[in-house]
Amino acid sequence: MTPTEAPAVSGIRPEKSVWDSQVLDGEPLNEVDRIYAEILDAVIDQRLLPGVKLTEAVLCDVFHCSRGMVRAALAKLAHDEIVEIQPNRGAFVATPDVKETHDIFEARRMVEGAILKKLMGMPDLESRLASLSSLVDEERAAFANGDRSAWIRLSNHFHVKLAQLAENAVLTDLMRGLTSRTSLIIALYDVPGRSACSFDEHDVILDCLARRDLDAALAAMHHHLQDCEQRLRLSDEEIQSDLRAVFTFKR
Amino acid sequence: MTPTEAPAVSGIRPEKSVWDSQVLDGEPLNEVDRIYAEILDAVIDQRLLPGVKLTEAVLCDVFHCSRGMVRAALAKLAHDEIVEIQPNRGAFVATPDVKETHDIFEARRMVEGAILKKLMGMPDLESRLASLSSLVDEERAAFANGDRSAWIRLSNHFHVKLAQLAENAVLTDLMRGLTSRTSLIIALYDVPGRSACSFDEHDVILDCLARRDLDAALAAMHHHLQDCEQRLRLSDEEIQSDLRAVFTFKR
DNA sequence: GGAGCAAAAATTGTCAACAATTTGTGTTGA
DNA sequence: TCAACACAAATTGTTGACAATTTTTGCTCC
Numbered sequence: 001m002t003p004t005e006a007p008a009v010s011g012i013r014p015e016k017s018v019w020d021s022q023v024l025d026g027e028p029l030n031e032v033d034r035i036y037a038e039i040l041d042a043v044i045d046q047r048l049l050p051g052v053k054l055t056e057a058v059l060c061d062v063f064h065c066s067r068g069m070v071r072a073a074l075a076k077l078a079h080d081e082i083v084e085i086q087p088n089r090g091a092f093v094a095t096p097d098v099k100e101t102h103d104i105f106e107a108r109r110m111v112e113g114a115i116l117k118k119l120m121g122m123p124d125l126e127s128r129l130a131s132l133s134s135l136v137d138e139e140r141a142a143f144a145n146g147d148r149s150a151w152i153r154l155s156n157h158f159h160v161k162l163a164q165l166a167e168n169a170v171l172t173d174l175m176r177g178l179t180s181r182t183s184l185i186i187a188l189y190d191v192p193g194r195s196a197c198s199f200d201e202h203d204v205i206l207d208c209l210a211r212r213d214l215d216a217a218l219a220a221m222h223h224h225l226q227d228c229e230q231r232l233r234l235s236d237e238e239i240q241s242d243l244r245a246v247f248t249f250k251r
Numbered sequence: 252m253t254p255t256e257a258p259a260v261s262g263i264r265p266e267k268s269v270w271d272s273q274v275l276d277g278e279p280l281n282e283v284d285r286i287y288a289e290i291l292d293a294v295i296d297q298r299l300l301p302g303v304k305l306t307e308a309v310l311c312d313v314f315h316c317s318r319g320m321v322r323a324a325l326a327k328l329a330h331d332e333i334v335e336i337q338p339n340r341g342a343f344v345a346t347p348d349v350k351e352t353h354d355i356f357e358a359r360r361m362v363e364g365a366i367l368k369k370l371m372g373m374p375d376l377e378s379r380l381a382s383l384s385s386l387v388d389e390e391r392a393a394f395a396n397g398d399r400s401a402w403i404r405l406s407n408h409f410h411v412k413l414a415q416l417a418e419n420a421v422l423t424d425l426m427r428g429l430t431s432r433t434s435l436i437i438a439l440y441d442v443p444g445r446s447a448c449s450f451d452e453h454d455v456i457l458d459c460l461a462r463r464d465l466d467a468a469l470a471a472m473h474h475h476l477q478d479c480e481q482r483l484r485l486s487d488e489e490i491q492s493d494l495r496a497v498f499t500f501k502r
Numbered sequence: 503g504g505a506g507c508a509a510a511a512a513t514t515g516t517c518a519a520c521a522a523t524t525t526g527t528g529t530t531g532a
Numbered sequence: 533t534c535a536a537c538a539c540a541a542a543t544t545g546t547t548g549a550c551a552a553t554t555t556t557t558g559c560t561c562c
Contacts, residue, residue, distance in 0.1 A: 029338065030545095032326075056514070066547050071515090075283075075323060079330050087281065088514060088553050103421040110365035110422075118357075170354040171361075174425065281515095307544070317517050322544090339523050339544060 035063050035073035043082055043093060044156055044180055045149040050188040054083065054091040082180060094184055098234045101185050105229045108178050111171065112159065112221050116205075118166045120214045128165050129206055135161060136206065139199040156183055158202050182228075189232035198224065286314050286324035294333055294344060295407055295431055296400040301439040305334065305342040333431055345435055349485050352436050356480045359429050362422065363410065363472050367456075369417045371465045379416050380457055386412060387457065390450040407434055409453050433479075440483035452478065 039059075042048040059070045074091045077083035084094045096104070119125060135158055142150040156179045163175035201224040208217035290310075293299040310321045325342045328334035335345045347355070370376060386409055393401040407430045414426035452475040459468035 055512090057512085067514090068546060068548095072323070072326060075326065076330055079327055090514070090554090100420065103419040106369075106419055107421045107425065110369075111361065114361035114365065118361075168354040168357055169351065170358040170429075174358065178421075306542090308542085318544090319515090319517060341524090341544070 031065060031069050032072040032076070035059070035065065035069055036076050038063070039073060039077060040080075040082060040180060041153075044183045045153050046183060046187045047149060048093050050093050050095040050184055052093045054093065056091075080177060080180065082184065094181075095188055096181065096185050100181075101189065101229070101232065101234065104178055104181050104185065105225055108159075108182070109222055109225050111174060111178065112162070112225065113218050115163055115166045115171060115175075116209070116217050116221055117214065118168070119162070119209060120212060120217070122165075122167075125212070126210055129210055132158065132161055132165070132202075132206055136199050136202045139202065143199065152183065152186075155198050155202075156180075162205075185232065186228075189234055191231065191233045198228070201227065282316055282320050283323040283327070286310070286316065286320055287327050289314070290324060290328060291331075291333060291431060292404075295434045296404050297434060297438045298400060299344050301344050301346040301435055303344045305344065307342075331428060331431065333435065345432075346439055347432065347436050351432075352440065352480070352483065352485065355429060355432050355436065356476055359410075359433070360473055360476050362425060362429065363413070363476065364469050366414055366417045366422060366426075367460070367468050367472055368465065369419075370413070370460060371463060371468070373416075373418075376463070377461055380461055383409065383412055383416070383453075383457055387450050387453045390453065394450065403434065403437075406449055406453075407431075413456075436483065437479075440485055442482065442484045449475070449479070 039048065039054070048054075054074060056067050056070050056074075059074075060067055063070065074083055074085060078085045078091070081096075081100075082094055083091050085091045119128075122128070135154060139151060139154045139158070142154055159179050160172065160175050163172045166172075201220065205217060205220045205224065208214075208220050290299065290305070299305075305325060307318050307321050307325075310325075311318055314321065325334055325336060329336045329342070332347075332351075333345055334342050336342045370379075373379070386405060390402060390405045390409070393405055410430050411423065411426050414423045417423075452471065455471045456468060456475065459465075459471050
């Protein structure tokens with residue numbers, strides 16, 4: 001994966017100008033946070049891909065600010081493991097390795113399972129779940145419209161919003177971090193031919209929750225995350241078997 | 252809680268000069284990370300207390316560096332919710348509110364429970380637990396010696412080290428963050444007369460783990476965290492009842 | 503065509519200087 | 533004695549300039 005630069009960085013400023021609350025709650029208080037959020041959004045939407053070099057001067061141009069602002073935003077992103085800063089060489093969108101991938105998915109299975117348990121004990125669950133149902137509908141629509149960025153963003157947001165329903169800010173922040181990093185992983189290891197629609201799986205989870213069937217909900221979430229992880233092409237062996245499949249098919 | 256400054260900040264540089272791996276794995280790569288770690292260590296050890304103002308110029312003096320370094324370290328600590336940066340007013344050691352306290356403990360119960368489950372399925376558990384046993388011994392010794400900072404640090408480190416045994420870097424980092432924030436909470440809400448020895452509880456957890464009794468281990472950890480949370484004085488009503496107890500006793 | 507080298511260009515790391523804001527102090531008047 | 537105000541001092545926010553490092557380019561030689 002060689003560092004690329006100009007074309008990918010140009011994807012930072014999407015056409016939408018209305019503030020999207022995916023990354024931060026409410027408007028950012030300062031310039032650094034704004035830049036942070038813009039870059040993070042671009043990473044989550046997979047407009048900025050793993051390994052891309054984030055040159056300070058280019059970002060200053062894009063965001064019309066001084067280098068200090070850019071450096072501060074990059075430092076925060078590095079702290080989140082979204083960006084890797086290599087001393088004297090620059091900042092790059094992070095490229096999580098196989099171990100990190102496994103660790104993140106494992107952590108998600110633990111945390112998201114615990115969130116479901118908490119939700120199960122909460123009153124008024126059905127009305128809480130209504131906003132999530134419409135979100136899944138939006139996922140479905142985005143997919144049908146071929147709007148990949150929107151689909152990815154909404155798909156990610158489903159998990160964050162589920163955490164928000166649990167009314168624990170620490171868990172919500174945690175889920176934000178885990179889903180952001182998952183987006184990187186998927187961008188890095190996803191196999192186009194293996195992509196399946198995740199909104200159906202989201203629907204199943206919601207259904208189980210609405211029926212207050214904890215075991216089913218846990219199984220559905222576990223299955224969803226396991227599936228997501230299984231779909232990634234993580235090893236040379238998998239790449240080899242894919243190449244074989246390609247040439248077998250061609251012949 | 253009024254911001255105080257000079258006397259508490261003087262606690263940043265402890266007598267020990269050997270690098271303690273509590274905060275970061277290995278030596279920090281740069282000056283910012285070093286300052287970050289020093290301040291975080293001081294917070295965890297409760298040498299720096301909640302609400303203390305962290306003046307840039309003072310920190311520059313203490314650490315013999317430029318303001319840029321200090322600002323970068325404070326920004327990272329703010330990102331971890333360890334420090335609160337108020338625009339145009341300065342940086343303060345954070346003062347978590349009651350909701351945040353609850354959220355953190357809840358998150359810990361979820362995550363630490365999940366860690367125990369994972370540990371239960373790991374091979375060679377007994378030899379893994381050996382280092383933790385000696386750590387609990389150190390806790391006990393520190394408490395007996397009246398070395399509060401060491402006791403707190405070791406007590407915190409127990410949970411981080413338990414997470415490390417699970418061999419998942421994401422979970423370990425997560426536990427680091429949660430325990431650091433817990434240390435703040437305890438500094439803020441702890442009642443001196445209510446403090447109990449937590450190393451006995453740590454021992455119970457280890458014992459259950461060694462016997463591979465998952466249910467008992469989960470119950471012990473849950474009880475430990477619940478106990479810890481219950482010991483905090485979080486409401487005015489509790490303060491009132493404490494005042495009544497004080498004057499009832501005096502009469 | 504590739505390797506090695508020097509120089510130029512690009513980029514990152516750092517910090518002092520200045521601007522902006524807040525806090526503290528002193529004075530005045532009621 | 534307290535409130536209001538002005539001013540000085542302290543502190544935070546920001547950025548351009550310079551130093552240090554890395555990357556790119558051009559040239560020579562084999």
